[in-house]
Amino acid sequence: MLLINCPWCGLREETEFSCGGEAHIVRPLQPEALTDEQWADYLFMRKNIKGDQREQWYHSGGCRRWFNAERNTVTYKFGVTYKPGDPAPGDDS
Protein backbone atom coordinates (compact mmCIF):
# COMPACT_ATOMS: atom_id res chain seq x y z
CA MET A 1 0.00 0.00 0.00
CA LEU A 2 1.21 3.48 -0.88
CA LEU A 3 1.86 5.99 1.85
CA ILE A 4 0.88 9.48 0.78
CA ASN A 5 2.13 12.61 2.47
CA CYS A 6 -0.83 14.92 3.07
CA PRO A 7 0.62 18.43 3.56
CA TRP A 8 -1.77 18.90 6.50
CA CYS A 9 -1.81 15.46 8.14
CA GLY A 10 1.46 13.77 7.20
CA LEU A 11 1.87 10.22 5.95
CA ARG A 12 -1.35 8.27 5.57
CA GLU A 13 -2.43 5.13 3.70
CA GLU A 14 -3.63 5.52 0.13
CA THR A 15 -7.13 4.23 0.87
CA GLU A 16 -7.78 7.52 2.68
CA PHE A 17 -7.23 9.46 -0.53
CA SER A 18 -8.85 9.95 -3.89
CA CYS A 19 -7.17 11.29 -6.99
CA GLY A 20 -8.68 14.33 -8.69
CA GLY A 21 -6.64 14.18 -11.87
CA GLU A 22 -4.38 16.72 -13.55
CA ALA A 23 -3.50 19.76 -11.43
CA HIS A 24 -3.12 23.43 -12.35
CA ILE A 25 -5.92 23.52 -14.92
CA VAL A 26 -7.12 27.09 -14.62
CA ARG A 27 -10.83 27.75 -14.86
CA PRO A 28 -11.46 30.31 -17.64
CA LEU A 29 -11.80 33.78 -16.20
CA GLN A 30 -14.09 34.90 -19.01
CA PRO A 31 -16.26 31.85 -19.74
CA GLU A 32 -18.54 33.76 -22.10
CA ALA A 33 -15.59 34.65 -24.33
CA LEU A 34 -14.58 31.03 -24.94
CA THR A 35 -15.14 29.15 -28.20
CA ASP A 36 -16.50 25.61 -28.16
CA GLU A 37 -13.00 24.31 -28.92
CA GLN A 38 -11.56 26.16 -25.94
CA TRP A 39 -14.32 24.80 -23.69
CA ALA A 40 -13.65 21.27 -24.91
CA ASP A 41 -9.96 21.77 -24.19
CA TYR A 42 -10.67 23.00 -20.67
CA LEU A 43 -13.29 20.37 -19.84
CA PHE A 44 -12.00 17.22 -21.50
CA MET A 45 -8.49 17.36 -22.92
CA ARG A 46 -5.81 16.04 -20.58
CA LYS A 47 -2.03 15.72 -20.75
CA ASN A 48 -2.15 12.17 -19.36
CA ILE A 49 1.62 12.19 -18.99
CA LYS A 50 3.64 8.98 -18.86
CA GLY A 51 6.21 9.99 -16.23
CA ASP A 52 6.19 12.78 -13.66
CA GLN A 53 2.81 14.43 -13.51
CA ARG A 54 1.28 17.04 -11.20
CA GLU A 55 -2.06 15.98 -9.83
CA GLN A 56 -4.78 17.07 -7.43
CA TRP A 57 -5.41 14.72 -4.54
CA TYR A 58 -8.16 14.78 -1.94
CA HIS A 59 -7.73 13.46 1.60
CA SER A 60 -11.32 12.20 1.60
CA GLY A 61 -10.89 9.81 4.55
CA GLY A 62 -8.97 12.30 6.64
CA CYS A 63 -8.88 16.10 6.79
CA ARG A 64 -11.05 16.34 3.64
CA ARG A 65 -8.79 18.94 2.10
CA TRP A 66 -7.32 19.10 -1.40
CA PHE A 67 -3.64 19.32 -2.19
CA ASN A 68 -1.31 18.95 -5.16
CA ALA A 69 1.23 16.21 -5.67
CA GLU A 70 3.95 15.38 -8.10
CA ARG A 71 3.80 11.69 -8.88
CA ASN A 72 5.39 9.35 -11.37
CA THR A 73 2.66 7.59 -13.37
CA VAL A 74 4.89 4.63 -14.24
CA THR A 75 6.50 3.83 -10.88
CA TYR A 76 3.55 5.33 -8.92
CA LYS A 77 6.15 6.94 -6.63
CA PHE A 78 5.06 10.18 -5.01
CA GLY A 79 7.37 13.18 -5.12
CA VAL A 80 6.62 16.38 -3.27
CA THR A 81 3.12 17.27 -2.13
CA TYR A 82 2.13 20.89 -1.67
CA LYS A 83 -0.89 22.95 -0.68
CA PRO A 84 -3.20 24.54 -3.27
CA GLY A 85 -2.02 28.02 -4.12
CA ASP A 86 1.59 27.19 -3.35
CA PRO A 87 3.90 27.33 -6.35
CA ALA A 88 4.62 24.01 -8.00
CA PRO A 89 8.14 22.70 -7.38
CA GLY A 90 10.58 23.89 -9.99
CA ASP A 91 8.37 26.83 -10.96
CA ASP A 92 9.93 30.23 -10.46
CA SER A 93 6.62 32.05 -10.70
Place this chain on the structure above:
Amino acid sequence: MKGYSIFSLARHAVGRHKNWPRAWRDPEPRPAYDIIIIGGGGHGLATAYYLASEHGLSNIAVVEKGWIGGGNTGRNTTIVRSNYLWDESAHIYEKSLVLWESLSQELNFNVMFSQRGVLNLAHTLQDMRDVYRRSNANRLNGIDSEVLTPEQIKQIVPIINTSPDARHPILGASFQPRGGVARHDAVAWGFARAADRRGVDILQNCEVTGIIRENGHVKGIETTRGQIMANKVGVVAAGHSSVIANMAGIRMPIESRPLQALVSEPIKPVLHTVVMSNTVHGYISQSDKGELVIGAGVDGYLGYGQRGSFSTIEHNVAAIVELFPIFSRVRMMRQWGGIVDVCPDASPIISKTPVKGLYFNCGWGTGGFKATPGSGWVFAHTIANDEPHPLNAPFNLERFVSGALIDEHGAAGVAH
Protein backbone atom coordinates in the same frame (compact mmCIF):
# COMPACT_ATOMS: atom_id res chain seq x y z
CA MET B 1 0.77 -22.05 -45.77
CA LYS B 2 -2.04 -24.55 -45.34
CA GLY B 3 -5.19 -24.03 -43.33
CA TYR B 4 -5.88 -25.71 -40.02
CA SER B 5 -8.32 -28.62 -40.24
CA ILE B 6 -9.02 -32.04 -38.83
CA PHE B 7 -6.98 -33.47 -41.72
CA SER B 8 -3.94 -31.28 -41.06
CA LEU B 9 -4.21 -32.24 -37.39
CA ALA B 10 -4.22 -35.94 -38.29
CA ARG B 11 -1.34 -35.46 -40.74
CA HIS B 12 0.80 -33.67 -38.16
CA ALA B 13 -0.11 -36.22 -35.49
CA VAL B 14 1.69 -38.80 -37.62
CA GLY B 15 4.76 -36.54 -37.58
CA ARG B 16 4.42 -36.08 -33.80
CA HIS B 17 3.49 -32.43 -34.30
CA LYS B 18 7.09 -31.49 -34.99
CA ASN B 19 6.58 -29.89 -38.39
CA TRP B 20 3.85 -27.31 -37.92
CA PRO B 21 4.76 -24.22 -39.96
CA ARG B 22 5.05 -20.94 -38.06
CA ALA B 23 1.75 -19.11 -37.92
CA TRP B 24 3.04 -15.76 -39.19
CA ARG B 25 6.25 -14.40 -40.69
CA ASP B 26 8.78 -12.20 -38.89
CA PRO B 27 9.69 -9.79 -41.70
CA GLU B 28 12.14 -6.90 -41.75
CA PRO B 29 10.40 -3.52 -42.04
CA ARG B 30 10.18 -2.23 -45.59
CA PRO B 31 10.93 1.48 -46.18
CA ALA B 32 7.32 2.27 -47.05
CA TYR B 33 3.80 0.89 -46.88
CA ASP B 34 0.38 2.15 -47.96
CA ILE B 35 -0.94 1.91 -44.40
CA ILE B 36 0.71 1.51 -41.01
CA ILE B 37 -1.23 0.35 -37.97
CA ILE B 38 0.40 1.30 -34.64
CA GLY B 39 -0.43 -1.31 -32.04
CA GLY B 40 -0.40 -5.09 -32.46
CA GLY B 41 -3.18 -5.94 -30.07
CA GLY B 42 -6.49 -7.49 -31.04
CA HIS B 43 -7.97 -4.23 -32.36
CA GLY B 44 -4.89 -3.34 -34.44
CA LEU B 45 -4.53 -6.81 -35.92
CA ALA B 46 -8.27 -6.95 -36.63
CA THR B 47 -8.00 -3.60 -38.41
CA ALA B 48 -5.17 -4.92 -40.60
CA TYR B 49 -7.08 -8.13 -41.28
CA TYR B 50 -10.28 -6.34 -42.36
CA LEU B 51 -8.31 -3.84 -44.46
CA ALA B 52 -6.99 -6.87 -46.34
CA SER B 53 -10.12 -9.01 -46.43
CA GLU B 54 -12.84 -6.37 -46.86
CA HIS B 55 -11.00 -3.64 -48.76
CA GLY B 56 -8.46 -5.60 -50.80
CA LEU B 57 -5.46 -3.77 -49.36
CA SER B 58 -2.37 -5.71 -48.41
CA ASN B 59 0.59 -3.30 -48.42
CA ILE B 60 0.12 -2.87 -44.67
CA ALA B 61 2.40 -3.03 -41.64
CA VAL B 62 1.34 -3.54 -38.04
CA VAL B 63 4.00 -2.18 -35.67
CA GLU B 64 4.06 -3.41 -32.09
CA LYS B 65 6.50 -2.26 -29.41
CA GLY B 66 6.45 -5.59 -27.58
CA TRP B 67 4.90 -8.82 -28.76
CA ILE B 68 1.45 -9.11 -30.32
CA GLY B 69 -1.39 -9.51 -27.88
CA GLY B 70 0.92 -8.72 -24.94
CA GLY B 71 -0.99 -5.65 -23.82
CA ASN B 72 -4.65 -5.43 -22.91
CA THR B 73 -5.58 -8.21 -25.34
CA GLY B 74 -3.84 -10.68 -23.04
CA ARG B 75 -4.85 -8.95 -19.82
CA ASN B 76 -8.63 -8.70 -19.94
CA THR B 77 -11.30 -11.00 -18.52
CA THR B 78 -12.48 -12.02 -22.02
CA ILE B 79 -16.14 -11.11 -21.62
CA VAL B 80 -18.16 -10.55 -24.79
CA ARG B 81 -21.63 -8.97 -24.75
CA SER B 82 -23.56 -6.24 -26.53
CA ASN B 83 -26.19 -5.15 -23.98
CA TYR B 84 -25.37 -1.43 -24.02
CA LEU B 85 -27.98 1.23 -23.33
CA TRP B 86 -27.52 3.83 -26.04
CA ASP B 87 -28.32 3.13 -29.69
CA GLU B 88 -24.85 4.12 -30.93
CA SER B 89 -23.10 1.72 -28.54
CA ALA B 90 -25.65 -1.06 -28.98
CA HIS B 91 -25.21 -0.98 -32.76
CA ILE B 92 -21.42 -1.15 -32.76
CA TYR B 93 -21.15 -3.79 -30.02
CA GLU B 94 -23.88 -5.87 -31.66
CA LYS B 95 -22.00 -5.69 -34.99
CA SER B 96 -19.01 -6.99 -33.08
CA LEU B 97 -21.00 -9.79 -31.44
CA VAL B 98 -22.31 -10.92 -34.85
CA LEU B 99 -18.72 -11.03 -36.14
CA TRP B 100 -17.68 -13.04 -33.05
CA GLU B 101 -20.30 -15.68 -33.88
CA SER B 102 -18.49 -16.71 -37.08
CA LEU B 103 -14.97 -15.57 -36.21
CA SER B 104 -13.38 -19.00 -35.75
CA GLN B 105 -14.51 -20.07 -39.23
CA GLU B 106 -13.61 -16.71 -40.77
CA LEU B 107 -10.07 -16.77 -39.37
CA ASN B 108 -9.55 -20.56 -39.61
CA PHE B 109 -8.43 -20.33 -35.98
CA ASN B 110 -10.36 -21.53 -32.96
CA VAL B 111 -10.94 -18.45 -30.80
CA MET B 112 -13.00 -20.61 -28.41
CA PHE B 113 -15.93 -18.22 -28.45
CA SER B 114 -18.37 -19.65 -25.95
CA GLN B 115 -21.85 -18.11 -25.76
CA ARG B 116 -22.52 -19.12 -22.19
CA GLY B 117 -24.57 -16.04 -21.32
CA VAL B 118 -23.82 -12.92 -19.29
CA LEU B 119 -25.69 -11.93 -16.14
CA ASN B 120 -25.64 -8.30 -14.94
CA LEU B 121 -26.84 -8.32 -11.34
CA ALA B 122 -28.99 -5.65 -9.71
CA HIS B 123 -28.73 -5.00 -5.97
CA THR B 124 -30.85 -1.90 -5.43
CA LEU B 125 -34.22 -0.64 -6.61
CA GLN B 126 -32.44 1.87 -8.83
CA ASP B 127 -30.32 -0.98 -10.26
CA MET B 128 -33.58 -2.77 -11.11
CA ARG B 129 -35.00 0.30 -12.83
CA ASP B 130 -31.78 0.57 -14.83
CA VAL B 131 -31.91 -3.12 -15.70
CA TYR B 132 -35.48 -2.82 -17.03
CA ARG B 133 -34.61 0.29 -18.99
CA ARG B 134 -31.46 -1.18 -20.50
CA SER B 135 -33.09 -4.51 -21.22
CA ASN B 136 -35.99 -2.83 -23.03
CA ALA B 137 -33.60 -0.59 -24.96
CA ASN B 138 -31.62 -3.69 -25.99
CA ARG B 139 -34.72 -5.48 -27.25
CA LEU B 140 -35.77 -2.45 -29.27
CA ASN B 141 -32.34 -2.67 -30.92
CA GLY B 142 -32.80 -6.37 -31.67
CA ILE B 143 -30.39 -7.52 -28.95
CA ASP B 144 -31.36 -10.52 -26.84
CA SER B 145 -31.97 -9.56 -23.24
CA GLU B 146 -34.17 -10.83 -20.44
CA VAL B 147 -34.85 -9.63 -16.92
CA LEU B 148 -34.53 -12.42 -14.37
CA THR B 149 -35.81 -12.80 -10.82
CA PRO B 150 -33.53 -14.02 -8.01
CA GLU B 151 -35.15 -17.46 -8.31
CA GLN B 152 -34.35 -17.63 -12.01
CA ILE B 153 -30.77 -16.49 -11.31
CA LYS B 154 -30.44 -19.24 -8.73
CA GLN B 155 -31.54 -21.79 -11.32
CA ILE B 156 -28.82 -20.69 -13.72
CA VAL B 157 -26.13 -20.22 -11.04
CA PRO B 158 -26.95 -22.47 -8.07
CA ILE B 159 -23.86 -21.39 -6.11
CA ILE B 160 -24.76 -17.69 -6.00
CA ASN B 161 -25.92 -16.19 -2.73
CA THR B 162 -29.43 -14.79 -3.29
CA SER B 163 -30.20 -14.50 0.41
CA PRO B 164 -32.23 -11.38 1.22
CA ASP B 165 -29.98 -10.94 4.27
CA ALA B 166 -26.88 -10.26 2.17
CA ARG B 167 -25.20 -6.88 2.56
CA HIS B 168 -26.11 -6.16 -1.07
CA PRO B 169 -29.05 -8.52 -1.75
CA ILE B 170 -29.59 -9.65 -5.34
CA LEU B 171 -32.93 -8.29 -6.54
CA GLY B 172 -32.68 -9.42 -10.14
CA ALA B 173 -30.49 -9.30 -13.20
CA SER B 174 -30.42 -8.76 -16.91
CA PHE B 175 -29.34 -11.77 -18.92
CA GLN B 176 -27.91 -11.83 -22.42
CA PRO B 177 -27.78 -15.49 -23.52
CA ARG B 178 -25.69 -14.70 -26.65
CA GLY B 179 -22.97 -13.10 -24.53
CA GLY B 180 -20.04 -15.14 -23.29
CA VAL B 181 -16.27 -15.43 -23.32
CA ALA B 182 -13.50 -16.11 -25.83
CA ARG B 183 -9.86 -17.14 -25.63
CA HIS B 184 -8.10 -13.78 -25.71
CA ASP B 185 -4.67 -14.91 -26.93
CA ALA B 186 -6.29 -16.88 -29.73
CA VAL B 187 -8.02 -13.71 -30.92
CA ALA B 188 -4.68 -11.93 -31.36
CA TRP B 189 -3.05 -15.00 -32.91
CA GLY B 190 -6.00 -15.73 -35.18
CA PHE B 191 -6.15 -12.20 -36.56
CA ALA B 192 -2.35 -12.08 -36.87
CA ARG B 193 -2.17 -15.32 -38.82
CA ALA B 194 -5.10 -14.42 -41.07
CA ALA B 195 -3.71 -10.93 -41.76
CA ASP B 196 -0.21 -12.33 -42.39
CA ARG B 197 -1.60 -14.80 -44.92
CA ARG B 198 -3.06 -11.85 -46.81
CA GLY B 199 0.34 -10.15 -46.99
CA VAL B 200 0.27 -7.90 -43.92
CA ASP B 201 3.71 -7.43 -42.29
CA ILE B 202 3.63 -7.80 -38.50
CA LEU B 203 6.64 -5.99 -37.02
CA GLN B 204 7.21 -6.84 -33.37
CA ASN B 205 9.71 -5.20 -31.01
CA CYS B 206 9.21 -2.05 -33.06
CA GLU B 207 8.38 0.91 -30.85
CA VAL B 208 7.11 4.13 -32.38
CA THR B 209 9.17 7.17 -31.35
CA GLY B 210 7.75 9.84 -33.65
CA ILE B 211 5.07 10.69 -36.19
CA ILE B 212 6.42 12.29 -39.39
CA ARG B 213 4.14 15.05 -40.67
CA GLU B 214 4.29 17.50 -43.57
CA ASN B 215 1.83 20.33 -44.16
CA GLY B 216 -0.71 18.82 -41.81
CA HIS B 217 -0.51 15.42 -43.49
CA VAL B 218 1.02 12.29 -42.00
CA LYS B 219 3.99 10.93 -43.95
CA GLY B 220 5.26 8.08 -41.82
CA ILE B 221 6.64 7.07 -38.46
CA GLU B 222 9.96 6.92 -36.65
CA THR B 223 10.55 3.65 -34.88
CA THR B 224 13.25 1.81 -32.98
CA ARG B 225 13.71 -0.24 -36.17
CA GLY B 226 14.07 2.82 -38.40
CA GLN B 227 11.90 5.18 -40.37
CA ILE B 228 8.85 3.72 -42.11
CA MET B 229 6.85 5.85 -44.52
CA ALA B 230 3.09 5.71 -45.19
CA ASN B 231 0.40 8.16 -46.18
CA LYS B 232 -2.10 6.62 -43.79
CA VAL B 233 -1.43 5.72 -40.17
CA GLY B 234 -3.99 4.17 -37.83
CA VAL B 235 -3.24 4.36 -34.11
CA VAL B 236 -4.67 1.59 -31.92
CA ALA B 237 -2.42 2.00 -28.89
CA ALA B 238 -4.96 1.65 -26.02
CA GLY B 239 -3.36 2.90 -22.79
CA HIS B 240 -0.58 4.68 -24.69
CA SER B 241 -2.89 6.60 -27.05
CA SER B 242 -2.09 9.90 -25.34
CA VAL B 243 1.64 9.25 -25.76
CA ILE B 244 1.27 8.73 -29.52
CA ALA B 245 -1.19 11.63 -29.84
CA ASN B 246 1.38 13.85 -28.17
CA MET B 247 3.92 12.90 -30.87
CA ALA B 248 1.45 14.16 -33.47
CA GLY B 249 0.60 17.33 -31.54
CA ILE B 250 -2.99 16.26 -30.83
CA ARG B 251 -4.72 16.68 -27.45
CA MET B 252 -6.83 13.72 -26.37
CA PRO B 253 -9.65 13.55 -23.80
CA ILE B 254 -8.17 10.39 -22.36
CA GLU B 255 -6.83 9.29 -19.01
CA SER B 256 -4.93 6.02 -18.65
CA ARG B 257 -5.67 3.90 -15.61
CA PRO B 258 -4.69 0.48 -14.32
CA LEU B 259 -7.42 -2.15 -14.48
CA GLN B 260 -6.65 -5.30 -12.55
CA ALA B 261 -7.69 -8.91 -12.86
CA LEU B 262 -6.81 -12.18 -11.17
CA VAL B 263 -7.25 -15.91 -11.67
CA SER B 264 -7.61 -18.71 -9.18
CA GLU B 265 -6.15 -22.18 -9.14
CA PRO B 266 -8.07 -24.48 -11.53
CA ILE B 267 -11.12 -26.11 -9.96
CA LYS B 268 -13.83 -28.40 -11.33
CA PRO B 269 -16.60 -26.80 -13.43
CA VAL B 270 -18.80 -24.85 -11.06
CA LEU B 271 -19.76 -21.64 -12.87
CA HIS B 272 -20.92 -21.98 -16.46
CA THR B 273 -21.97 -18.43 -17.17
CA VAL B 274 -20.53 -14.93 -16.71
CA VAL B 275 -21.66 -12.97 -13.65
CA MET B 276 -21.12 -9.21 -13.42
CA SER B 277 -22.10 -6.79 -10.72
CA ASN B 278 -21.79 -3.07 -11.03
CA THR B 279 -22.82 -2.25 -7.49
CA VAL B 280 -20.32 -4.42 -5.67
CA HIS B 281 -17.67 -4.03 -8.39
CA GLY B 282 -16.74 -7.45 -9.57
CA TYR B 283 -17.17 -9.84 -12.43
CA ILE B 284 -16.35 -13.49 -12.71
CA SER B 285 -16.39 -16.43 -15.08
CA GLN B 286 -14.69 -19.82 -15.18
CA SER B 287 -12.22 -20.59 -17.94
CA ASP B 288 -12.18 -23.89 -19.80
CA LYS B 289 -9.07 -24.79 -17.80
CA GLY B 290 -11.13 -24.37 -14.61
CA GLU B 291 -9.61 -21.15 -13.33
CA LEU B 292 -11.93 -18.52 -11.96
CA VAL B 293 -11.28 -15.32 -13.92
CA ILE B 294 -12.05 -12.30 -11.78
CA GLY B 295 -12.08 -8.65 -12.80
CA ALA B 296 -12.01 -5.55 -10.64
CA GLY B 297 -12.98 -1.93 -11.17
CA VAL B 298 -10.34 0.53 -12.36
CA ASP B 299 -7.83 1.85 -9.87
CA GLY B 300 -8.37 5.27 -8.39
CA TYR B 301 -5.45 7.02 -10.04
CA LEU B 302 -3.86 7.51 -13.43
CA GLY B 303 -1.08 5.11 -14.23
CA TYR B 304 0.95 3.40 -16.90
CA GLY B 305 2.57 0.80 -14.66
CA GLN B 306 0.51 -2.30 -15.65
CA ARG B 307 -0.17 -2.97 -11.99
CA GLY B 308 -2.46 -1.41 -9.44
CA SER B 309 -3.23 -1.09 -5.77
CA PHE B 310 -3.77 -4.07 -3.53
CA SER B 311 -6.74 -2.29 -1.94
CA THR B 312 -8.59 -2.50 -5.27
CA ILE B 313 -8.06 -6.27 -5.40
CA GLU B 314 -9.13 -6.59 -1.76
CA HIS B 315 -12.36 -4.72 -2.47
CA ASN B 316 -12.95 -6.84 -5.55
CA VAL B 317 -12.38 -10.17 -3.84
CA ALA B 318 -14.66 -9.13 -0.96
CA ALA B 319 -17.44 -8.55 -3.49
CA ILE B 320 -16.88 -11.93 -5.15
CA VAL B 321 -16.91 -13.75 -1.82
CA GLU B 322 -20.12 -11.99 -0.87
CA LEU B 323 -21.73 -13.18 -4.11
CA PHE B 324 -20.18 -16.66 -3.93
CA PRO B 325 -19.42 -17.68 -0.33
CA ILE B 326 -18.31 -21.06 -1.70
CA PHE B 327 -15.23 -19.36 -3.22
CA SER B 328 -13.97 -17.99 0.10
CA ARG B 329 -11.13 -20.51 0.34
CA VAL B 330 -10.17 -20.74 -3.32
CA ARG B 331 -6.55 -19.71 -3.77
CA MET B 332 -5.60 -17.08 -6.27
CA MET B 333 -2.74 -17.89 -8.62
CA ARG B 334 -1.98 -14.76 -10.59
CA GLN B 335 -2.89 -11.10 -10.54
CA TRP B 336 -1.99 -8.40 -13.06
CA GLY B 337 -2.98 -5.03 -14.45
CA GLY B 338 -3.58 -3.58 -17.88
CA ILE B 339 -3.61 0.09 -18.79
CA VAL B 340 -7.00 1.20 -20.06
CA ASP B 341 -7.65 4.47 -21.88
CA VAL B 342 -10.75 6.01 -20.37
CA CYS B 343 -12.81 8.71 -22.14
CA PRO B 344 -14.94 11.20 -20.21
CA ASP B 345 -18.14 9.62 -21.60
CA ALA B 346 -16.86 6.02 -21.31
CA SER B 347 -17.26 5.55 -25.06
CA PRO B 348 -14.50 4.97 -27.60
CA ILE B 349 -13.02 7.33 -30.18
CA ILE B 350 -12.82 5.80 -33.67
CA SER B 351 -12.11 8.84 -35.71
CA LYS B 352 -10.21 10.95 -38.18
CA THR B 353 -8.02 13.59 -36.56
CA PRO B 354 -6.87 17.15 -37.38
CA VAL B 355 -3.79 15.54 -39.00
CA LYS B 356 -4.78 14.24 -42.46
CA GLY B 357 -4.19 10.53 -42.93
CA LEU B 358 -3.87 9.96 -39.18
CA TYR B 359 -6.67 7.98 -37.56
CA PHE B 360 -7.24 7.08 -33.94
CA ASN B 361 -9.07 4.12 -32.46
CA CYS B 362 -8.87 4.47 -28.68
CA GLY B 363 -10.77 5.24 -25.51
CA TRP B 364 -12.26 1.77 -25.16
CA GLY B 365 -11.63 1.98 -21.43
CA THR B 366 -12.60 -1.13 -19.52
CA GLY B 367 -14.62 -2.74 -22.30
CA GLY B 368 -12.49 -3.10 -25.41
CA PHE B 369 -12.05 -6.85 -25.74
CA LYS B 370 -15.65 -7.59 -26.69
CA ALA B 371 -15.41 -5.00 -29.45
CA THR B 372 -12.26 -6.43 -31.07
CA PRO B 373 -13.72 -7.63 -34.39
CA GLY B 374 -16.27 -4.81 -34.70
CA SER B 375 -13.71 -2.17 -33.83
CA GLY B 376 -11.30 -3.50 -36.46
CA TRP B 377 -14.09 -3.74 -39.00
CA VAL B 378 -15.26 -0.12 -38.70
CA PHE B 379 -11.72 1.24 -38.31
CA ALA B 380 -10.63 -0.56 -41.50
CA HIS B 381 -13.58 1.10 -43.27
CA THR B 382 -12.61 4.50 -41.84
CA ILE B 383 -8.99 4.19 -42.99
CA ALA B 384 -9.75 2.68 -46.41
CA ASN B 385 -12.36 5.29 -47.33
CA ASP B 386 -11.06 8.24 -45.31
CA GLU B 387 -14.64 8.40 -43.99
CA PRO B 388 -16.19 6.75 -40.92
CA HIS B 389 -18.72 3.96 -41.34
CA PRO B 390 -22.21 4.95 -40.08
CA LEU B 391 -21.59 2.60 -37.12
CA ASN B 392 -18.59 4.59 -35.86
CA ALA B 393 -19.51 8.07 -37.14
CA PRO B 394 -20.95 9.06 -33.72
CA PHE B 395 -17.68 8.03 -32.04
CA ASN B 396 -15.72 10.93 -33.48
CA LEU B 397 -13.26 13.21 -31.77
CA GLU B 398 -15.40 16.30 -32.47
CA ARG B 399 -18.11 15.14 -30.08
CA PHE B 400 -16.12 16.64 -27.21
CA VAL B 401 -16.49 20.03 -28.90
CA SER B 402 -20.08 19.64 -30.12
CA GLY B 403 -21.26 18.07 -26.86
CA ALA B 404 -22.83 15.04 -28.58
CA LEU B 405 -21.36 12.67 -25.97
CA ILE B 406 -22.41 9.03 -25.72
CA ASP B 407 -22.68 8.70 -21.99
CA GLU B 408 -22.27 5.03 -21.20
CA HIS B 409 -21.01 5.57 -17.63
CA GLY B 410 -22.91 3.17 -15.45
CA ALA B 411 -25.53 2.78 -18.14
CA ALA B 412 -23.52 0.01 -19.75
CA GLY B 413 -23.87 -2.37 -16.84
CA VAL B 414 -20.09 -2.21 -16.59
CA ALA B 415 -18.15 -2.36 -13.39
CA HIS B 416 -15.98 0.72 -13.74
